[in-house]
Amino acid sequence: MGKTIRDESTASAYWASVNTFCALSDVHVIADAPVGCYNLVGAAVMDYTDAIPYLENFTPTSLTEKEIASSGSSEIVRDTITKLQEPGRQLILVSSAESEMIGSDHERMLAMQFPLVRFFPSHSLGENEWQGRDRALEWLFKNFDDGRPAAVEPGTVSIIGPTYGCFNSPSDLAEIKRLIAGAGGRLKHVFPFESRLSDISDLKNSEVIILMYHEFGSRLGKLLNRPVLYGPFGIDETSTFIMELARLLGCEQTGEAFIAKEKQTVLAPIWDLWRGPQAEWFPTVRFGVVAAASYANGLKKFLADEMGMQCLFSHITEETDNTALREQLASVQPQFFFGRIVDKIYLAELDAKTRFIPAGFPGPIVRRALGTPFMGHSGAVFLLQEIVNSLYDMLFNFLPLNRLSEAGETPTQKPEWDAEAEEFLNEAVKKAPFISQISFGRELKKKAELLAIRQGKKTISKETVSLVL
């Protein structure tokens, strides 16, 4: 028996195939799918995750009742291919959950009639987005590698990963490129973004392969038979990344010099914040993360292990039961939540004071500027900057302000507090962000007292407090 899903937050292998193949500039993808599967992936969601108006190299067969109930999709696939064939354009046909439901397998038809067009069965009813991306990249190599033996060019590095639907990838990619250059490497390819299909044959000639994400790409990485490094988070991983890359490229000294320079430049704000009063708040900061694996683990490693903040939870999206998460949030709310739109919804349902920071899909967000990385040294600085600025904001909102309208509301005779009410108040205050607990408690106390006076009560009970919460 299947499980119950609340707010599905991981796409299917069909999405994976479109996101992967359409990122290649000379590929055109035909989706054997009803029109909705085209609209959602190619326009409606793409617009709000990647800030791309629509995928120009993507066409659906727009399956209707006729194909589903009687004729099958072969004819409409043939028509679509005929319309789109063009020299210099590789057509890739992908199946959707619906075409798989009606058992459309076009492998043989293509071999007979359109030998240059390839069919990628997306296995959309069995595999999720990350499994699908992993398989799609492997499939590209198996279908389009030129088969020549590798001729490794010393000093070159290729990056695999940046694709449509990868949260914040432009900024992270820019940072990884910066780190590669700093460590003494020369960038060969970024695949599939920034690449043409034929570049797949040149990946194996790179001295080192960087997999941006832990979620996908390792199958292709293995086939390339080159040393592999992953996109790093925080201070230690990034240092290790630079040193390891420099070692693999045979330029350890460049790597060491780069790290030394980083400490004086890009990374210097962390040393400055550390020496200032700001870092003293870190141990009181309680945060939670729900994101794709690289981000979930990376944020925890940097913010908790290195900066000493309290990680209440760090969940990987595809493993997260949103119903359980929603219940958990009702009792404990972090001060910072790095998450997806669904998390923002759950927080809004609770009217939580939590500061929400987008850190994963699903969710509408533009992250195309190159200055918002989470990875690498720049990412570490950006994250701390975001957190400290939010703390300043919280402080600002709790500092007293002279409001003329409030004059005269000061109670003349203070009512008494009963023990239960006081206990209840203290519990409520504990849920507020640490740095503002004192002022929050004072404010609550005042409100309760005012209410009691208005109601003509001499003692404040638990009920009175609950009314002002």
Next chain:
Amino acid sequence: MCPAFGGLRVLTRIDGVQVCLAADQGCLYGLTFVSHFYAARKSIVSPELMNVQISGGSMIDDLRRTIEEIARDPSIRFIPVVSTCVAETAGIAEELLPKKAGNAEVLLVRLPAFQIRTHPEAKDVAAATLLKRFGAFGEPRKPKSLVVLGEIFPLDAMTIGTILQKIGVESVVTLPGRALEDYVDAGQAEACAVLHPFYGKTVDLFREHGVKIIGGNPIGANATAQWIRDIGAALDLDSAAVEAVALEESEKVREVLGRFGGLSGRVIVAGYEGNELPVVRLLLEAGLEVPYASTSIARTVLGEDDHRVLSMLGTEICYRKYLEDDMEAVVRLKPDLVIGTTSLDSFAKERGIAAIYYTNNISARPLFFATGAAAVLGMISGLLNGKESFRAMKEYFTGNRNTLTPP
């Protein structure tokens, strides 16, 4: 947009609702995303529906279990079970689903994209399915009561309410409604004013139960007066009062049109919402040239009046359009302004033509009566005046220009 979204938009906005969506992972991800973005900040709950469940034949049992789980929350009063392509292909027998669970009514709403084609039509399917189940058609009719059918901008709803009250309408229900009770009460209405031409199934249902149907909408001067008169006649209201309001309102629209008298330009309207033609009529009345209009829906009986007027005034109308039809029209007709789907919008901007996304801009403004005319024409006037900026941006990014302002 995926057709099923139209139904989800109608359903997720109902108070006390918890949608149970029967769909595969990819479909769930996409529909949940657009629902959260465009419909309601509410969860979408589903049973897992992958190969294992389909080949194992457990889909119905999984659905029933999920419905029960949802119903454990006593605040849930309505559980629409929405089935999309994969679930519909696998087959759901409605009689195997409960009609009630906990405090909630349970209702199957079938929304396969391969059958319904467009999201406006899915709104009709959802509204008709709700009305069929909940409409109190057996109860006595409330005199002088009206259903206003069609999603409209909040300010439009307020204006409509004020005007209907002035002419003596005693109660109004707007559909698609925010409460399940709206669908119950709609069954007791005397007449239904259907504002959008794609509500064919819902209108048929009203008609079957003897509810009078009023077509058209209060857009533009003549149509506004006519619409008010038609409602007066259908509900047998005081004709002098009705006529006075009809004249007053159409005069107000004329004043607005007069204010925009200097407006000129060639505009293409090519949305996918199904309510494009009345907008075209307003533009034509304001003196703009609209050589081409297209929509995602088929030609309908409810839209016939608009079709006739537009054709007479020289607008070529394309129903069930493809993006390629719209693109071809842009290239052929070289408009000054395109009001289109996102893809067409981008296509036009890539050519340096002023363009906006129909859904986000037309649906986010009042459209009816004088207020609506002023809002829409004001926006269009602004775009036409600013059309140079679209050319400048195009030349900057795709040509030799190095500054946006002329040197």
